[in-house]
Amino acid sequence: MRIYVCVKQVPDTSGKVAVNENGTLNRASMATIINPDDLAAAEAALRLKDETGCRVTAVSMGPAPAMGMLRELIAMGCDDGVLISGREFGGSDTFATSQIIAGALSNLGIGEDDVIFCGRQAIDGDTAQVGPQIAEKLNIPQITYAADIKKEGNKLIVKRMLEDGYMMVEMQTPCLITCIKELNAPRYMTVKGILESFEKEITILDYPALKDEPLIDPTTIGLKGSPTNIFKSFAPPLKGAGRMLEGTENEMVDELVSELAKKHII
């Protein structure tokens, strides 16, 4: 079995969000992180690796700085990394992105026993489309919102979360799973892992490497070829969610006073 984990490097939107005049994110001014749902997907893959000894490859489509993210995933325990990168791919929407990633995965080889893990959605786009679209393009089954994953023979038994409950779904490999960040607590890197990650090669797949892939249609990739494009991006006005305090009246007052004191309001 081989697992591919699709990951995206995203701006840290928990901090300040900066927007360019054309409506796109000013990514250069923002710190970057591994997309939280993708990190959960990587952890799920690594747990399967711990159980089965399979190979885990981290795959990302992005500019050169995404190599740093792939190294972190190797330091966490992934065996290798692949960066899909090229000017021709820049500005792709989800349709184009999923096409390119599907083409790259096909190029790398998807075996009968293999699984593709993705995060449910990225915190910058929030579309949740790329994972399912990759599965469709590769013509493999998919389960989304995975909360638990077990392997039995050539099948996966997945607990799929619904709003008010869950489903237990059985799926044959090769297949694709999307994960939510609540699925698990991702492991930390180790110093040994970090040192070893710099000795491992990260493969770069550019446009020349992928242009002959049947799944890739050059007229529908990149900014110009994308069927959709961003009309406007903006940071919504901040509105705190609020937190309901619980407990007796005295306990709630104590907690409220403590919070206000911590923020130097009283």
Place this chain on the structure above:
Amino acid sequence: MILSEKYEMMRKNFRNFAETEFTDEILDHLDRTGEFNWEIWKKMGKYGFTGVKLPKEYGGQGGDSLAYVLMNEEFSRISPVLAIYANTPNSLGGGPLLACGNKEQLEKYLTPAAKGEKQIVFGLTEPGAGSDAASMVTRADQDGDYYILNGRKCFISGAPVADYAIVFARTDPKQRGARGISIFIVDMKLPGVSCGKPEEKMGIAGYPTSDLVLEDVRVHKSDMLGTPGAGYKTAMTTLDGGRLGVAGQSLGIAQGCLEESISYAKERKQFGKPIAMHQAISFMLADMATEIEAARCLVYNTAMAKDRGDKDASMMCSMAKYFASEMANRVAAKAVQIHGGYGYIKDYKVERFYRDARIKTIYEGTSQVQQIVISRSLLK
């Protein structure tokens, strides 16, 4: 100071671990009760932090002195006491074993310490032998294949929770001073080994410190480390390595104090504006930041010099510990001052940082001992 991608990744990892795992609840509990937190220690072992600087062949991570410094710094930025949990096996615990242990001893004692499965502590100091460590009186008298240890060590960090102690004892009573001292690995469960009541310290509560009492403790000769009578030099080499760890801890404390002070100074208003807008306060912040950066450059540079084997590395380790620990105390004092009355209240982080900083100029060689080491090096 700009570090390479490799070290920035390490820093990010250490910071992520500390910010996620060292919660306020855990830190408050440690400070209030002084109880050792086994869960955090196990997690540190799981991720290899207990063996950052130890060789891979003995269960360690194979990292270098800079990795070790960064771990101490990032952990101390959140919790100076929890940094000591990870620091000890890498320095005072593992140091003597690496300096003069044989293969069997390394496999038996260093490997479990590196993996966070067992704890080893450093038993040098005695009531009458602190800075003047060579005046120790703990004895080890040979009896066939055994040595019988008698004596009392004090201020032994981690003794109440240790599995093993590296004990320095005089095997040749005819020799005086630094000569005639040997090293033993003492199993804390041996008959005759006991600990005193854990000390109630000013700070770093949560890593218990106590006396280590040895009454007719029989230790097999296979648990002697290195050559008989040559133990003092190993003690000094170990402390030398530990100095970088304390320097790293000092950087972390100072950085934590600076960040808290900036945050507070921006929010606290007096005389119609945030106190950060008053020059008296902003200049204090400037001084704190400048000192921290200067210390950081010294400490990182020293770590790299040590790994290169520079001939002045030992002196630089003393300089790094001396300067960084004194700096951390100055910065912590300013941090409390910036917080005003709130800096004196336990709810505010700088109050604990101030108490935790105080030990840094004292343990693992006082500032005065560092001055001796530095001046001797300059004047030889």
